[in-house]
Amino acid sequence: xxxxxxxxxxxxxxxxxxxxxxxxxxxxxxxxxxxxxxxxxxxxxxxxxxxxxxxxxxxxxxxxxxxxxxxxxxxxxxxxxxxxxxxxxxxxxxxxxxxxxxxxxxxxxxxxxxxxxxxxxxxxxxxxxxxxxxxxxxxxxxxxxxxxxxxxxxxxxxxxxxxxxxxxxxxxxxxxxxxxxxxxxxxxxxxxxxxxxxxxxxxxxxxxxxxxxxxxxxxxxxxxxxxxxxxxxxxxxxxxxxxxxxxxxxxxxxxxxxxxxxxxxxxxxxxxxxxxxxxxxxxxxxxxxxxxxxxxxxxxxxxxxxxxxxxxxxxxxxxxxxxx
Amino acid sequence: xxxxxxxxxxxxxxxxxxxxxxxxxxxxxxxxxxxxxxxxxxxxxxxxxxxxxxxxxxxxxxxxxxxxxxxxxxxxxxxxxxxxxxxxxxxxxxxxxxxxxxxxxxxxxxxxxxxxxxxxxxxxxxxxxxxxxxxxxxxxxxxxxxxxxxxxxxxxxxxxxxxxxxxxxxxxxxxxxxxxxxxxxxxxx
Numbered sequence: 052x053x054x055x056x057x058x059x060x061x062x063x064x065x066x067x068x069x070x071x072x073x074x075x076x077x078x079x080x081x082x083x084x085x086x087x088x089x090x091x092x093x094x095x096x097x098x099x100x101x102x103x104x105x106x107x108x109x110x111x112x113x114x115x116x117x118x119x120x121x122x123x124x125x126x127x128x129x130x131x132x133x134x135x136x137x138x139x140x141x142x143x144x145x146x147x148x149x150x151x152x153x154x155x156x157x158x159x160x161x162x163x164x165x166x167x168x169x170x171x172x173x174x175x176x177x178x179x180x181x182x183x184x185x186x187x188x189x190x191x192x193x194x195x196x197x198x199x200x201x202x203x204x205x206x207x208x209x210x211x212x213x214x215x216x217x218x219x220x221x222x223x224x225x226x227x228x229x230x231x232x233x234x235x236x237x238x239x240x241x242x243x244x245x246x247x248x249x250x251x252x253x254x255x256x257x258x259x260x261x262x263x264x265x266x267x268x269x270x271x272x273x274x275x276x277x278x279x280x281x282x283x284x285x286x287x288x289x290x291x292x293x294x295x296x297x298x299x300x301x302x303x304x305x306x307x308x309x310x311x312x313x314x315x316x317x318x319x320x321x322x323x324x325x326x327x328x329x330x331x332x333x334x335x336x337x338x339x340x341x342x343x344x345x346x347x348x349x350x351x352x353x354x355x356x357x358x359x360x361x362x363x364x365x366x367x368x369x370x371x372x373x374x375x
Numbered sequence: 376x377x378x379x380x381x382x383x384x385x386x387x388x389x390x391x392x393x394x395x396x397x398x399x400x401x402x403x404x405x406x407x408x409x410x411x412x413x414x415x416x417x418x419x420x421x422x423x424x425x426x427x428x429x430x431x432x433x434x435x436x437x438x439x440x441x442x443x444x445x446x447x448x449x450x451x452x453x454x455x456x457x458x459x460x461x462x463x464x465x466x467x468x469x470x471x472x473x474x475x476x477x478x479x480x481x482x483x484x485x486x487x488x489x490x491x492x493x494x495x496x497x498x499x500x501x502x503x504x505x506x507x508x509x510x511x512x513x514x515x516x517x518x519x520x521x522x523x524x525x526x527x528x529x530x531x532x533x534x535x536x537x538x539x540x541x542x543x544x545x546x547x548x549x550x551x552x553x554x555x556x557x558x559x560x561x562x563x564x
Contacts, residue, residue, distance in 0.1 A: 062467070063415055065479050065492070072476045076467055087463070088456040091416060093448070097408040105410045109424050110402065116432040117395075 054078070059090060157197075166192040168210070170326025173305045173348035180204055180217050182224065187211030187305060187347055188324050189245070211347075213241045213304075216258075231281055234261040240273075244283070251281040254293065262288055306344050314339040314361070321357075325350050328371040336361050336374075383447040390438045398438065402431055405451045412455060417462040418472075418492040426462060430455045470518045471496055474546070478553060495553070502552045503545075510545040513538055 058075040061067045067075065079087060166176045168190050176184040176192050179199040184192055190210020198205040204224040216224050218237025226233040228244040231251055238258025244251035253262060255273040262271040262279055264286035271288045273279055280289040301308040307324070309317050315337030318329045324347045331337060341360070345353045354365050354372070363374040383404075389397035406427055413423035433454050434441075441450060466472055475495045490498065503514050516527045517538075524542070528535040 067476050068480060069473075069476055072467070072473060079464060079467060084457070084460055087460045091412075091456050091459050091463070093408060093412050093452050093455075094415070097411045097415070100407075101411060103407070103411060103414070105406045105427055106424060109406070109427050112428050113402070113431045113435075116428070117435050120432070120436060 055082075055090065161195055161197050164194055164196065171324060171348060171350045178204070178206065180219065180222075180224075182214065182216045184208075184215075185213040185305060187213075187243075189326070208242060208244070210245060211241070211243045213239070215239050218258075229283070230265045230286065231283070232263045234263070235259075244281075249283055251283055253279045253281065264288060301344055305348050306346050308344045309341050311340050311342055313337060314341045314357075317341050317345070317357075321345065321353055325353070329354075330371070330373060331361070331363065332373050332375045333363075336363075380446070384443065387441060387443045387447055387450070390435075391441055391443060393438065398431075398435055401434070401447065401451070405447070406431070409451060409455050412452070413459055413462065416459045417466050419462075419466065419496065420493050422462050422466075426455070426458045429458050466492075468521065470521055471499055474499070474518070474549075478550070490553070498553055499549060502549050506545055506548070510541050510548075513541050514545045514549075517542055 055075075055078050058067065058071055058078070061071060062075065166174070166186065168174055168186050168188055170188055172188055174186050176186055178184065178194065179196055182204075184206075186192060187210060190208070190212055192206060192208050192212065194206040201222055203222050204219075205227065206224070207227045209228055214224075214226065214235070216235050216237050216239075220236055224235050226235070226242060228242070228251060231244065233240075233242065233253060236258065238255060238260055240253060240255040240258070240260055242251070242253050244253075253260070253273065255275055255277055257275055259275075260273045262273065262281070263269075264281060268286055271279065271290065273290065276293050278291045278293045280291065281287070282289075307320060309320075314331070315334075318331065318337075322329045327350075339361070343356065343360070345356055347353075354374075357374060358364060361374070366373050366375055386397045386401055390401060409430055410423055410427050413426045414420065417423055417426070430451065434451065445453075472492065475492050478490075478495060499518070503511055503518075506514060512531060513527055516522045516530060517524070522530065524535050524538045527542075528538045531538075
């Protein structure tokens with residue numbers, strides 16, 4: 052180290068020999084920067100006024116460099132601000148998109164699905180949870196997709212329908228018809244509740260349902276093969292045991308079973324079902340007793356059964372069918 | 376002395392807070408010592424000027440991060456040292472400096488007309504620009520860029536022997552010139 056200091060002193064005084072220069076080179080080139088730096092402490096001479104002065108252009112160059120440095124910083128800040136703005140804008144667009152999507156979803160969920168059958172028609176409606184409703188003639192099924200969720204399922208129903216409800220104990224299905232409501236967990240049952248009829252009929256084939264005729268009425272529980280007659284005006288419920296379940300089973304299949312029924316009444320039922328007046332030309336047949344199954348969704352098949360039974364033929368007169 | 380120290384501490388705090396006025400005062404106080412210090416180490420005015428510039432620009436760039444418990448002089452020379460060490464290495468390793476050592480040894484230390492390294496360097500530059508082009512290229516690559524004869528030959532696409540010959544002719548011409556016009560009076564600024 053003393054050697055280096057010595058050489059350094061000679062270097063400053065321009066007193067190095069060529070050999071010493073070679074020596075100095077070898078020494079400093081093998082020395083890490085920090086060691087070399089430690090050799091260069093400022094001298095007292097550096098601080099006295101020795102007549103030399105730093106050219107003004109140096110200060111100007113420094114000022115210019117600092118100004119440039121600041122410009123860069125300002126520019127960087129501006130860029131950051133623009134970037135921030137962009138992020139905010141992109142975020143708003145994203146949020147707007149999500150909200151819009153949600154609104155669309157909400158509209159979809161709150162959309163009311165309406166299914167309807169006309170005279171002599173039948174259809175099988177599939178509900179969002181996989182439950183099936185076999186709808187008889189002149190029936191309406193109404194629900195919102197949003198009403199099908201983990202805590203419940205709700206539909207409104209008018210007419211005749213056979214429900215086959217997918218079992219889900221945590222989300223009971225409620226079938227409403229005016230004030231009447233049928234709560235089910237997972238069953239097969241039928242509902243017949245029409246606006247123009249006094250009684251609604253609920254027949255349970257499997258499982259268990261609860262009936263309520265209003266928000267404050269007591270619950271009535273139906274067991275399999277029981278039929279409830281609900282007086283739509285008074286809200287009274289009569290529960291009957293179905294002696295021949297065949298009739299109700301027929302209804303579940305979209306058929307009507309008549310057991311020793313006057314033929315005139317059969318025609319009245321069919322007229323209502325198909326929305327067209329059907330009558331015998333010869334009124335004698337009205338008193339005949341009819342037993343059999345007649346489809347409620349196929350007018351041609353239904354009429355053929357009557358024709359074959361009574362040996363008559365259909366004639367269409369306006370909006371009326373007369374059997375001669 | 377104490378008040379001067381306090382003043383310097385105050386200047387450092389002010390600069391840390393972003394006062395360009397404090398920075399300018401610091402420049403007033405320290406640009407000369409730093410310049411002198413660099414001149415001593417690099418023996419070149421141009422390098423010393425550049426170094427002063429680098430030191431103070433660097434000081435400003437890190438003004439927010441400076442440690443105000445250091446003394447201002449320590450801080451400034453801490454930065455200066457880093458640049459100066461680098462510059463010192465460059466000068467000592469430069470072939471022109473080697474020539475300069477040769478030069479002042481040949482004329483003897485007591486000669487009053489001896490050129491400073493800086494002046495010597497300027498002379499060489501001037502003299503080199505008057506050389507024929509082929510020699511000039513070789514000298515520039517060899518002396519100013521510090522390439523070996525081998526590298527110069529490869530760069531110019533000539534044989535190493537040619538480089539050696541041309542270089543020795545050129546250098547002897549330069550030596551002659553410098554000995555002929557040593558004149559201490561012809562300072563170059």
